[in-house]
Every structure is written in C-alpha cells, then in structure tokens.
Amino acid sequence: MLGRNIPYQPTAGTNLHHAEVISTKIAVSMVKRSRRPLLVIGEYGGEAVRYLEDLNIEKIYTPRDMNLLSIIKMITREDYDLVMFIGITYYYLNQALTHLKHFSDTITLTLDGKYIPNAHYSFPNMEEGEHIEAIKRFRMLLDNL
C-alpha cells in the first residue's frame, strides 16, 4: 500500500504533530514497560482481534461495554499510562484521539493496519494479510516476555 505513514484518509492529520510509526517490536516493548495498560477493542477489527482477545491486559469492548468518548473521558481520570486501540471506525477514532493528544499525558497506540495520525504511536498502513501477521507477531512477542 502506498504511503505507509501518510494518514490512511489523507486529510485526517492535524497539521503539526502526527503519530510516530512503530514496529511490532517497539509496540511490545511499550507494553512491557507500561505500568497499567488498557486495550480498547472496536467492532471492526476483523480477524486480527482474535489474536488479542485472551491477552492478559485490561480490555474494554466498544461500543458494547462503553461508548468510545466515555472511555476517553474515563482515561483522563484514571491512571492508565498506555492505551491501545484496535477495530474502531477510522475517522471516528482518529478524531476522538485528539482529546487525549491535547488534554492528557496518557500514551496512545493504535494497532490497526491503517496509520492513525492523532495517536502518539501508530502502526503504518498495511495490507490486510500483512496486518494480521503483524498482530500475530505482536502477540507472540508479548507471550514470550
């Protein structure tokens, strides 16, 4: 896919500060270093989500468990230091993340196969198969910790 670190929807950026593209290896080390991580799982993650569901990390399924914006509001009150997102409507998540980007110290990491500029860290744009492989690798490295 062209433009691995251009926002998947090219107009999704906010001008100055865009997410840093990271590899699965770095994502794993972030989780490893995290004191209190959270994984927010949406409905559109497809097959990739299957590899994360039994991960030993606190998880919230949105919108079933909580509205995404309520989650974000809750994150600003709680002391999560790393919040990961996967499977949420692209433009909706990207826009909602700007609240955490500007008004919170919590680090955000998106695990979708599309580059999401308003997170602090994001996977790059990937083809679907490549993304699933990346998530499998992410899972495997976490298990080997």
Next chain:
Amino acid sequence: MRVRRIVPTIYSKNLKVKGNISIPTEDVSSKPTGPNPMPKVTDLRYWDFKLLRRYQPFYMPICDMCCLCTFGKCDLSKGKKGACGIDMKLQQARLVLLACCIGTACHAAHCRHLVDALIEKLGRDYPIDLGNSIEVEAPIIRTVVGIRVKTLGDLEKVLKYCEEQLTHLLSATHTGQEGDVLDFESKALHAGMLDDVVREVGDIAQIVGYGMPKGEIETPLVDLGINCIDRSKPVILCIGHNVIPSTYIIDYLEEKGLEEEIEVCGICCTALDATRYSKNAKIVGPLSRQLMFIRSGVADVIVVDEQCIRLDILEEARRTGAVVIATNDKMCLGLEDLSHLSEDEIISRILREGAGLILEESKVGKVAVELARIVFRSRREMKERCLPALEEIRALANRCTECGWCNRVCPNSFPVMESIVEAKEGRFEKLADLYKRCYSCGRCESECERNLPIVSMITKAGELYHTLEFKVRVGKGPIQDVEIRKVGAPIVFGEIPGVVAFAGCTNYPNGEEELALMAKELLERKYIVVAAGCASMSIGMWKDSDGKTLYEKYPGEFQAGGLINAGPCLSNCHVSGAAIKIANIFAKLPLEGNFAQVADYILNRVGAVGVAWGAMSQKAVAIATGFNRWGIPVIVGPHGIKYRRLYLSDGEDFEVYDRKLKKVIRIDPTPEHLITAAENFKECLCTIPKLCMRPNDGSRGRSMKVYHYVTLYEKYFNCMPPDLEKFIRTERDIPFMLKDKILKYLEEKGWEPRKEMPQEPTLLY
C-alpha cells in the same frame, strides 16, 4: 385588554341559567411574566453554567493551530498558547461558537428573506392565524422574546432582536475578545437558542403566507425518489432551502394549466416546502442525492436558491445540457443579474449562456417554465445518455489502475475500488450497493488518476438495480395543542417512552436506510418519532416487505407510535416547540420571558432526544446546540464529532434541588449527556432510550424506559447494558417482564436502592 365572549347554556332538571362569561385574552403587548424576555448575551449565563457544570465541554481539536489572524499561525498543541494568549480549549470553544453563528446567521437571513418577501406581498398586518387547533402559536418566540406574535410585522420585531444578538455573538469570536471556555460555550448556547427562534419565525411566516399545513394530523403522502420523476416531461429541479422561487414556478404552472405537462421536483428542504405548497410537487431526495440526480440528466432547468447546494453546480449542469437559474443574493455564482430584463429577454440570455441570476423572484416562474419547455425539446434524446450505459461502465472500469486512493479519500472508506474491479467483469451489484450508502460527495472522482466518473457509474447502477420510488408525508408544521394535551402526562411521567427527533443532514456513516431502521424500531416500541429536514426524507427511503414506507405504515399524529414529518430543517423548531408546549399546556408554566424555568422543566421531565445522525452543516450544529439549551439531549453520528465539542457528564450521580423536599439531593444521572456521539446505528439506537430517561419519571414510566434500554441492548449487543444499575432507582423501576434477570444483574453489581427519589427536581436553586 380585549375580551372573548362565549355564551354557555347549562341545563338541569328545574333550573335554566343563561349568562355571559368573559375570558380575558392577553394582548401582543402584554407584559412578560418571566425574568428574561429578550435575553441579552449574558442574561441566561446562569442557566448555561448550571448545564455546563454537569455536562462539561469535551473537546476534540481538528487542527493543532490557530490561523484566524496574522499573529499566527500559532501552535496551540501540548499546552502552548497563541500570540494573543489563546489556548487549545479556548480555540475550540471559539470555533464552535463561530460555527453556531454561521448556522444561525444562515437561518436568520433565510427567514429575514421570507418575512420581507411576505410583508411586501401581504402587508405588515397580515395575521398569523394557525387555526383553531393551535392557541400557543409560537412557543419559542413566546418564551424567548416574551411576546405573542399576531402579524407578520410582529415577526420582524423578533428578527430584529435575533439579528442584534447575533452581531454581539459573532463579535465575541474576534481576536482578543472572550477569554473563558464556559463563556464561549454559553454564547454558543445563546446562538443555538436564537437559531431556534429564527427558524420558528421563518416557518410560521411561510406556513401562514403560503398556506402550508397548520399542524394537520394526517397530511397527504407525496412521491419521493429519483424514479418518481417522469423523464418524458420537461423537468424543473429546485435545490436548496428557500421556497420562494418554487412558489412562483408552481403558481405559473397553475395559471397556465401546465401542471400535467411539466414536472416540478426538488432536492433538500426546498423540496419539502414545495410539497407543503402544492400537491403536484415531487421530492427527488435529500442532499445526498444531489450530484447523482444532476448527473442523471433528468433535469432540464435547475433552479438554485440557498444553502447546501453544490458549488460546482454550473459545471455539473453544463455537462448535462441543463440550464441553471440562481435566485438568491447568497449564491450569485458569478452570474450577471438579469432581473432588469423582461422575462422573454432573460430566457434568451439564459439559453445563450446556459445560466443566469434572477434576484427578482417573481420572474423566476415564467422563465423557469418556459425554459424547461424549450430546453426539453433540444435535449430530449440526450437525457438518456447523460449516464454511461452498463457496457460503458465496464469499459471505464477497465481503465482503473486499482491504486486504491478512491477508498482512502472516501469519507466513509467505502470499498469503491472493489466495486469498480467487479464492474470490470460485468458485475455491478457492488456499485449498486454503494448507491444506497454513498452521499455522492465526489471526492473519489477528484482523486482518480484516470478521471473515471465514479459517481455517474454508481448512479447508473443504482438506478437500474433499485426501485427508488418512495413516499413521504407532507410536513405538518407545528404540533397541535390538542395532541399535546393527550400526550403531556404520559410523556412527563415516562409512560410514553420518549419523543425522538431525527434532524439534520445526510452525512451518514452508512446510508439513509439505517435511519429508517432506527425509526422503525422506535415506532414499533411506541416512541413518538418526529423528523425534519433531510432526515425526514431519509426515513421515507426504505420499504418493508409489503413494499410500504414507514410514512404509509404509521400515523402522522403526535402520539405513541406516531411518525411525524414536521417539514424542512426550519421545522425542527416544532420539536422544541412541542416540549415547551408540554410545559405550558400540561404543567401550566407561563412562557413569556421564562426561558430558564421552561428549559429546567424540559431537562427534568420531558423525555425528548434529538438524533442528528448525519449532521454535516453549521446549521446542524446550531440546531443541536439550540436543543441543548432547552435541556434536550442530542446524539450525533460518528462524523458529528468533527464539530469538535460534545457535552458529556461523568456518568456519576447528579445533584438537584428538590422543591418539595426543600433540599439538595443526589439523583440518577439522567439524562446522562447533553450531546454525545455514537459510532454506529446500533449504539445510537441503544443510547436513545437511555437519554430519554428523566429524573421525574414515575416508576411505571421508568420501568418502561428500562425495558426498552435492556431489550434493545440484548437485541443488538447480546448482553445487558453495562451501566444499567445507574438508572434503576428502586425495585419498582424494574420492568415486570425482566424482573428476575435484572435482579440477578443488580445483585452482581452490588446495587442498592436509592433512599430518596426526587419529587420536584430543579437545577434552579
């Protein structure tokens, strides 16, 4: 003081009494009873701050910078301040106020235009008579402005007040003005309230001035949909929101007896108003169908007035051979004003040049009709050729390089490329499916490196694969007083589960059909569903297995299970109007100058919620913010968060003062948010019953609302709502049918019944 005399006769076995009873009726100039007639920018700040303390602004900036003055650009990210001292939150609040001002100005100018035109036509003293069924003729104006309008001239006074306030509000967005987030938000709420006022002005003016329905319970059904338009006739297409040019066209057709010969149809709110004016008008569809219909080449003459019109309309019309008439000073399109010419001369000029501006609207009728007859003759054969045939679509598709950028620039990330790839093999189902979900913004085409006419390809497939013939009920305007009397108590005590108002544009995440499905689910559950603007058309664009639209299946009365089309987006005022009327007619709350008291009543008692599922415009954010100041919560779709600001509570207990208990008490967090968003239609549907809950709900009413909340959640998420315990105050709030299940759930959650229930809750203390 004038008196109305009635002569009652009382019979009894042995006694016959006759007499006159005088009932005083208040004059227009009667003094308002409340504290805030014609509130200035800061007069209702105390109410706004009460709302904003509970529902704090939640910001999501779209840009890291401010670029509104030449100090900048200023980087406001990471806690930095701009050269004027502004920070990121302030900038967002300022931009929301700006958007609300734009939206309100748009409605105000539209309504000023209507009122001025009608005063010129009918005179300043023309009476505002909404018939015998409506005594509370303008509940918003009564409450906010504090007067009872009797003539068109009175509406002018109301507009003057709003225009003056709007100037102050807009000025607050200038560099170096307002410096507090909550004050910016209070001003945005003020703008929203003014928006509600001007919409009521405009709709009342056009209802009385153009003889539109005055709250009739069963207004007629009219044709809706692209395939309802008879292509074998000359077709005049009106786009926009201002009905005046359409009325001249319809009048001219009637005068010349040409109604059967020429089709008049519309897109967006002009279409809704045209059908309120004449039964012969037809509706193509909402805003989302604009580019598709123009591309189809069916229209011979395109008349544009104002708001939500594609700015490349001249270019698009030229491609199909249609001519364009611009009619409004807000949208001149670079065209020469031809108003000084005779109608015949205008026709010649437009035939030569393909377009013209006619600001003298009385000339539009003849010009549009005669042009349609001439242009039709010359492009009759061309009509069928404007869209590519299926074989051409296949050939075009084969030029696609499969770069995938059409998917990436699609605001909804629809699988455009995949549909084109299928078309290469002669399979058009995916293109046809896109037709139902796409709102034809055309960004895919702009991006395409092969310049494929993707919207035209989608349109052709859609027209061939779908019926596209629907029905919508003509907009009824205000809700009748008698309807309010019937439902007032059941709404206030919660026995009607809620009033749900579908409003706003068609920037849907997944097409119109989902809106209709939401309405269907709610109607089956006996909610009162009201729709206005593009949303009201969208609800008509779905048929059940019997081939019937929801408007054909459900009554048009404001009652449990009723589906009301209020009218165009101006008619959203009748939603807040109905809530106000409940306070006035059912609870006897005086309206004049009594904004905060009425809004407090609505917030605590009237289970109404707005759904702006496809909100796109600045008008939509003004409408939503207006609802919010009245205490009516709103849910926007996923694109709606690009407005940058929501009002969200923490979801913890609220505090209210109880007038009966004479103390502050803690209550359940209802309604939980003032404006929130949902990611998809099932989340939206499940949020509706929650936001319909009010502190004043009786146990029976609350149990019904809980029933819908739980059963919808189970239906769409296959589990109990995860926050249910917050909304069950005592065991009596648990619906009988679900008692065991809910009790088990509550036990797991460690729920305990509340010790106190509010009896007369208020925020005004």
